[in-house]
Amino acid sequence: MTAPFSTDPSAVAETTRRLRSAPGPFTPYRFAIGCGYAARQVIGKETPSSPSTKDLLVVRLSDGVSWFVAVPPVTEAAGFTSYSLGVTCDEVFASAHFDDESFTIVRIRLDSLGAGIAPD
Numbered sequence: 001m002t003a004p005f006s007t008d009p010s011a012v013a014e015t016t017r018r019l020r021s022a023p024g025p026f027t028p029y030r031f032a033i034g035c036g037y038a039a040r041q042v043i044g045k046e047t048p049s050s051p052s053t054k055d056l057l058v059v060r061l062s063d064g065v066s067w068f069v070a071v072p073p074v075t076e077a078a079g080f081t082s083y084s085l086g087v088t089c090d091e092v093f094a095s096a097h098f099d100d101e102s103f104t105i106v107r108i109r110l111d112s113l114g115a116g117i118a119p120d
Helices: 009-015
Strands: 032-034 037-043 054-060 066-070 080-087 091-098 103-109
Touching: 037 091, 054 091
Parallel strands: 032 080
Antiparallel strands: 032 037, 037 054, 037 080, 054 066, 080 091, 091 103
């Protein structure tokens, strides 16, 4: 769902619109939002990566087109957890925590995401 920012609940209620369904099971991870995009972690078999990984879902708020991004690209044997940290007009920033306790921050360029998945 999306709506223009307002502190007036009735204005939000009048301008809210559906973008797309949420893939995978519910997760407690928050969306990082910026410059017309939102990103958050999704988990499960509904994502393109193996069920043992956790992808990022990036959604363009203007039309609901989305992308799944494996952060970082890993093999099925390498477990990791990723969290979206922020979105700029050019990139999504995410943290990646590996099973061996190592940690890194990755940048994903928005213009590298490709055509995207149409909203449902």
